[in-house]
Amino acid sequence: MPSDDDIRPKLRIVRGNDGLTPRSIVQETPVHLPGQFRNLFDLTDKVALVIGGGGGLGSAIACGLADFGAQVMVADLDIEAAERTANRCDRDGRPAMALEIDVTDPESIEGVIDEVAESADKLDILVNAAGINIRKPAIEYTPGEWWRVVNTNLSGVFFATQAAGRQMLPRGYGRILSIGSVSSLLGHPYHAPYAATKGGIAIMTKSFATEWAPHGITVNALGPAYTETGLTRAFLGDDERRQKITATIPMGRLGTPEDLVGAAVFLCSDAASFVTGQTLYVDGGRTAD
Ligand SMILES: NC(=O)c1ccc[n+]([C@@H]2O[C@H](COP(=O)([O-])OP(=O)(O)OC[C@H]3O[C@@H](n4cnc5c(N)ncnc54)[C@H](O)[C@@H]3O)[C@@H](O)[C@H]2O)c1
Numbered sequence: 011m012p013s014d015d016d017i018r019p020k021l022r023i024v025r026g027n028d029g030l031t032p033r034s035i036v037q038e039t040p041v042h043l044p045g046q047f048r049n050l051f052d053l054t055d056k057v058a059l060v061i062g063g064g065g066g067l068g069s070a071i072a073c074g075l076a077d078f079g080a081q082v083m084v085a086d087l088d089i090e091a092a093e094r095t096a097n098r099c100d101r102d103g104r105p106a107m108a109l110e111i112d113v114t115d116p117e118s119i120e121g122v123i124d125e126v127a128e129s130a131d132k133l134d135i136l137v138n139a140a141g142i143n144i145r146k147p148a149i150e151y152t153p154g155e156w157w158r159v160v161n162t163n164l165s166g167v168f169f170a171t172q173a174a175g176r177q178m179l180p181r182g183y184g185r186i187l188s189i190g191s192v193s194s195l196l197g198h199p200y201h202a203p204y205a206a207t208k209g210g211i212a213i214m215t216k217s218f219a220t221e222w223a224p225h226g227i228t229v230n231a232l233g234p235a236y237t238e239t240g241l242t243r244a245f246l247g248d249d250e251r252r253q254k255i256t257a258t259i260p261m262g263r264l265g266t267p268e269d270l271v272g273a274a275v276f277l278c279s280d281a282a283s284f285v286t287g288q289t290l291y292v293d294g295g296r297t298a299d
Pocket of ligand 1: 065112142162190242
């Protein structure tokens with residue numbers, strides 16, 4: 011097993027013409043030792059909060075983070091769903107906790123993030139996985155419906171990211187991951203407000219990323235394709251519609267919550283320490299088409 015000294019990058023100072031003034035620092039050709047990358051995805055000692063963790067995608071991501079060693083806190087409007095996920099994420103020495111949250115209320119978000127940071131002493135990872143959709147022709151949308159979708163999907167992500175930043179910035183470390191959608195990039199009929207929030211998440215992710223890059227915090231998003239969860243079950247229940255949607259995905263199937271886990275663990279780990287501002291589409295090729 012290589013020692014820490016063995017795997018620390020070897021740096022060389024390049025000096026100017028006077029042979030004294032440092033001009034730049036370059037990394038010597040690295041020697042990659044056996045085992046050097048073994049722990050890249052390890053989340054041991056990390057504290058993660060998954061908001062919307064009671065839902066289909068959030069609960070799979072929460073369990074994935076726990077499997078890679080994180081202590082996982084699960085927050086959701088549906089506290090019973092949060093408790094079910096927390097029970098699955100409970101590991102020896104890393105107790106999971108369930109908390110009630112309403113992401114449309116910035117005070118509720120602030121309260122939950124403070125509670126997590128206080129009880130676990132820190133917050134390393136935030137996953138924003140709460141979301142809703144109201145499918146109907148744009149012309150029939152009421153102002154109240156617009157605000158419900160926007161406040162949940164977009165304002166919720168902003169205020170949770172902001173509150174997490176207050177914990178992460180002073181410590182100089184953080185991983186923030188929000189769930190966008192293929193609708194961050196593509197337009198579909200009957201959900202203009204939803205698409206506005208998902209496009210908003212993609213560009214807001216870039217903005218947070220550039221602002222917090224110098225502070226050791228990465229901010230990324232995932233873009234799932236249609237996946238059967240509480241959000242889509244009724245909609246995908248129509249066989250003809252389901253087949254039509256499946257036909258738009260080059261891999262010829264819908265997504266599963268488990269499809270997101272590898273990408274989520276990657277973006278929350280040290281393996282992705284130089285990745286920020288990205289939306290990673292986990293979509294069977296849907297947005298490549
Ligand atoms: N399922 C898909 O096909 C799909 C595709 C692309 C993106 N997404 C996105 O993934 C995220 C998770 O969706 P899902 O498919 O797991 O749906 P889901 O309905 O299974 O989970 C969403 C969770 O958010 C919670 N929630 C709703 N309003 C809330 C609020 N005000 N405060 C706190 N929690 C709230 C719900 O209780 C639920 O547990 C959403 O942002 C969704 O837009 C889903």
